[in-house]
Amino acid sequence: MGGIPTNRFGEVVYNGPEGERSCAGLYAIGEAACVSVHGANRLGGNSLLEIIVFGRACGNQVMKRLKQHRYHPALDKDCWQKGVERVESWLGELNRSGGSDCNIANIRLRMQTIMQEHFSVYRTDEVMREGVQRLETLAAELPEARLSDGNRIFNTELIEAMELENLMSLARVTAAGALARIESRGAHARDDYPDRDDTVWMKHTLASIRDEHVKLDYKPVRVRPMTVESFPPRKRVY
Amino acid sequence: MKLVKDPGSARSGFKDWYLQRLSAVVLAVLLPLPLALLVMVYTGQVDQFGLLDIIDHFVSRLLHTLLIIALIIHAYMGLKVMIEDYVPIIGWRVSLIGAMLVVMSGFGIWWLAIIWAWGG
Amino acid sequence: MSEMIALSVFRYDPEQGDKPAMQAYKVPMSKPGMKLLDALNYIKWELDGSLTYRRSCGEGVCGSDGLNINGVNGLACITPIAGLKQPIHVRPLPSMQVIRDLVVDMDHFFDQYRQIQPWLKTETPTPEHERLQSPEQRAELDGSYECILCGCCTTSCPSWWWNGDRFLGPAALLQANRWIVDSRDEAMGERLDQLEDSFRLYRCHQIMNCMEACPKELNPTAAIDNIKRKILARKS
Ligand code: SF4
Ligand code: SF4
Ligand code: FES
Numbered sequence: 001m002g003g004i005p006t007n008r009f010g011e012v013v014y015n016g017p018e019g020e021r022s023c024a025g026l027y028a029i030g031e032a033a034c035v036s037v038h039g040a041n042r043l044g045g046n047s048l049l050e051i052i053v054f055g056r057a058c059g060n061q062v063m064k065r066l067k068q069h070r071y072h073p074a075l076d077k078d079c080w081q082k083g084v085e086r087v088e089s090w091l092g093e094l095n096r097s098g099g100s101d102c103n104i105a106n107i108r109l110r111m112q113t114i115m116q117e118h119f120s121v122y123r124t125d126e127v128m129r130e131g132v133q134r135l136e137t138l139a140a141e142l143p144e145a146r147l148s149d150g151n152r153i154f155n156t157e158l159i160e161a162m163e164l165e166n167l168m169s170l171a172r173v174t175a176a177g178a179l180a181r182i183e184s185r186g187a188h189a190r191d192d193y194p195d196r197d198d199t200v201w202m203k204h205t206l207a208s209i210r211d212e213h214v215k216l217d218y219k220p221v222r223v224r225p226m227t228v229e230s231f232p233p234r235k236r237v238y
Numbered sequence: 239m240k241l242v243k244d245p246g247s248a249r250s251g252f253k254d255w256y257l258q259r260l261s262a263v264v265l266a267v268l269l270p271l272p273l274a275l276l277v278m279v280y281t282g283q284v285d286q287f288g289l290l291d292i293i294d295h296f297v298s299r300l301l302h303t304l305l306i307i308a309l310i311i312h313a314y315m316g317l318k319v320m321i322e323d324y325v326p327i328i329g330w331r332v333s334l335i336g337a338m339l340v341v342m343s344g345f346g347i348w349w350l351a352i353i354w355a356w357g358g
Numbered sequence: 359m360s361e362m363i364a365l366s367v368f369r370y371d372p373e374q375g376d377k378p379a380m381q382a383y384k385v386p387m388s389k390p391g392m393k394l395l396d397a398l399n400y401i402k403w404e405l406d407g408s409l410t411y412r413r414s415c416g417e418g419v420c421g422s423d424g425l426n427i428n429g430v431n432g433l434a435c436i437t438p439i440a441g442l443k444q445p446i447h448v449r450p451l452p453s454m455q456v457i458r459d460l461v462v463d464m465d466h467f468f469d470q471y472r473q474i475q476p477w478l479k480t481e482t483p484t485p486e487h488e489r490l491q492s493p494e495q496r497a498e499l500d501g502s503y504e505c506i507l508c509g510c511c512t513t514s515c516p517s518w519w520w521n522g523d524r525f526l527g528p529a530a531l532l533q534a535n536r537w538i539v540d541s542r543d544e545a546m547g548e549r550l551d552q553l554e555d556s557f558r559l560y561r562c563h564q565i566m567n568c569m570e571a572c573p574k575e576l577n578p579t580a581a582i583d584n585i586k587r588k589i590l591a592r593k594s
Contacts (some may be wrong), residue, residue: 105403148407153372154458157407244473251556252589319563322556323520 003170004028005204005219006035010058015206015217025065029058034204036222039233040186090147090161102145104161110138111164115171119178124192128179135175139168173207176214181205198233258315264308268301302353310346314338361387363397364445367409370456378456382445394446395423395435411460418573421506424451424513425460431510431571451513453522467509470526474534474552479545495541502536502581504574505529511568511578517561524557528568528578531559535581538588546588554589 005013010029011022030050037054038046118131142165149157183197184190206217224230275292278284284292292298318335325331362384370378383405385397395413402409411434412422418436425434426449428442439446454462480489512518512527526534534553537543553559559582568578 103403103407105407149410151371151373151408151410151458154410154461156410156412157402247552247555247558249551249554251558251560252554252593254556255560255586256590256593323517323561326520 002028002030002032002034004032004034005206006033006054008035008054008057009061010035010054011061015219025069027058027062029055036204040188086162087158090158091150091152091155093146102141103148104145104157104164107138107142107145108160108164108167111135111168111171114138115175119175121187121189123178123188123190125179125182125190128175132175132179135172139172142168169209172209172214176216177205177207180216196235202233254315254318257311261308261312261315264304265312268305268308271301272305299353303350306346306349306353310342314342363387363439365397365401366445366447367398367401367460368449368456369409369459371408372458380447387439392439393435394425394427394437394439394442394448397439397446398434398448409460410458419506421508424508424510424573426450426452431514433508433510433573436573451509453513453519454509464509466522467512467527467529468507470512470530471507471533473526474530474537475549476533476537478537478540478543479548480542481544489542491541498539498541499536501576502532502539505532505536505576506574507533508573510571510573511576514567514571515562516565516567517563521557521561524555525561526553526558528562528582531562531585532576532578532581535585538585547592550585550589550592553585559585559589 006028007013007020007022009022010027010033011024012026012028013020013022015021030047033050033054035050035054037049114131114134118127118134145161145164147155147157147161149155178188181188181201182190182193183201184194185196185201202221202223203218204221206219208215208217223233275284275289279289293302317338321331321334321338325334363386365383365385366380367383368378369381383401385400385405388396388400395416398409398411398413402411411425413435414420414422416435418433421433423434424431426447427434427437428447431451434448448460450456450460450462454464457463507529509529511532512522512529515525515528517525518527531553534549538546538549543549562579562582564579564583566579569576569580572578
């Protein structure tokens with residue numbers, strides 16, 4: 001129901017050259033994970049499935065792994081650097097001038113407005129295409145943003161700034177994924193493609209940002225239960 | 239910070255709480271009696287000899303004793319809690335409670351001695 | 359011009375180490391039903407990015423923005439501006455160590471929560487399916503499970519101010535009672551043993567500040583009373 005692909009043990013998976021692989025020791029559950037059991041839209045109350053079934057399965061898997069691997073593998077000795085650099089790049093550039101529209105709250109508000117205007121309930125190619133463009137322009141502005149608070153103790157503005165970086169990435173992949181999906185499914189309702197297209201589009205979108213560009217990939221939906229008969233997907237009618 | 243050396247429960251406190259409530263009940267029943275007596279004296283329903291007769295009676299002495307004990311227990315528990323609340327230093331806390339105990343029991347014994355010495 | 363709201367907010371900057379001070383702000387009344395958190399957000403996002411406070415859900419569910427508002431503890435996100443006398447005095451939760459501005463150190467508070475061992479303890483073997491509860495047994499938990507551990511009650515309790523190192527405080531005791539009344543929990547005796555202490559439990563003098571302060575309208579005093587009754591019952 002979330003965005004991180006996992007297998008049924010809660011282990012995070014990725015598409016390697018030899019097919020699906022799990023990242024040893026990395027887990028995701030609940031709101032974060034996508035075990036591929038819900039439809040395009042996780043229905044209210046179905047989160048119990050995530051908690052009770054996959055939460056437990058994941059817990060068992062963690063215990064199993066911990067029995068085999070009692071200690072962390074040695075960490076790369078420079079592994080902290082990226083994180084520190086990220087924080088320092090925000091704190092270090094305090095004094096560089098930027099207009100008042102360069103503050104975190106302002107960029108966040110503009111991002112929210114774009115998402116609201118271009119990726120709301122009913123979508124069309126034209127509107128979304130423009131939205132993707134506006135969003136990419138805004139994302140390019142983000143490195144210009146400045147903090148006003150340089151304090152190193154409980155700096156919530158710094159946290160908001162880093163959250164904004166994450167949100168911006170999510171907005172970009174959401175927008176790109178939506179534009180590429182030429183059908184209507186779940187909460188993705190397009191006026192120009194009102195029908196669901198199971199032959200082409202019954203698949204998960206996988207997105208990544210490499211070299212500042214959004215790249216899309218796809219992954220099949222698991223439709224075959226292990227022990228019971230599966231029932232074929234049907235059109236949702238009211 | 240996590241308190242690693244947690245000393246655990248002292249398994250105490252119930253008795254204090256219970257005695258305070260119990261003594262409160264005894265006080266609620268017995269305290270109106272001397273007050274009623276006082277009112278009767280003021281209104282002239284009882285004269286000096288009548289009053290002495292009543293107080294001298296064995297049952298009165300017994301109730302009086304009960305009243306004093308309950309009063310002292312109740313006051314002791316109440317003041318102890320206040321000392322524990324407001325005196326944070328353990329040494330002071332313990333000495334103050336000890337001193338209070340001595341003064342109060344001395345006072346109680348003195349009063350009881352008076353009650354039971356009357357009329358010989 | 360829209361109507362302006364006057365606030366006076368507690369500021370403390372640990373890096374400067376200066377004395378804390380109250381700072382005045384003016385914020386426009388932007389919408390009907392505006393909450394105090396909206397005003398704080400306006401300050402942070404439009405006027406002064408260094409103002410520091412905790413918040414998350416914005417709707418009284420996460421318990422992170424417990425503050426002292428005009429002298430009364432409550433959650434900023436569900437406190438309407440309309441009912442508040444101005445200037446609105448916003449301070450951190452009383453008796454707590456301030457980390458910065460309105461942010462206080464909650465470690466000890468959560469440590470006390472941990473002390474009551476807030477999880478289901480059982481001895482009977484795990485049944486094949488779940489441990490069931492009747493609707494009546496489930497109803498026993500009403501008034502306890504809603505607690506969001508915001509700390510508004512505990513930090514308003516004079517007994518906790520004086521003896522917070524040992525007295526568990528209303529929030530932790532409400533939770534202790536939540537497990538005592540849970541029909542599935544099998545460790546009532548052990549829990550009562552742990553609580554029977556003139557400081558941990560009996561420091562509560564029924565001052566009832568906690569009940570006044572609770573933004574979820576829970577009654578920790580009644581819960582504490584219930585624990586005392588349970589101890590009384592097993593003694594007499
Ligand atoms: S009722 Fe007890 S816990 Fe609540 S404020 Fe009063 S002393 Fe504290
Ligand atoms: S009892 Fe109420 S005030 Fe206390 S922590 Fe829980 S929700 Fe907050
Ligand atoms: S922000 Fe979550 S309770 Fe107020």
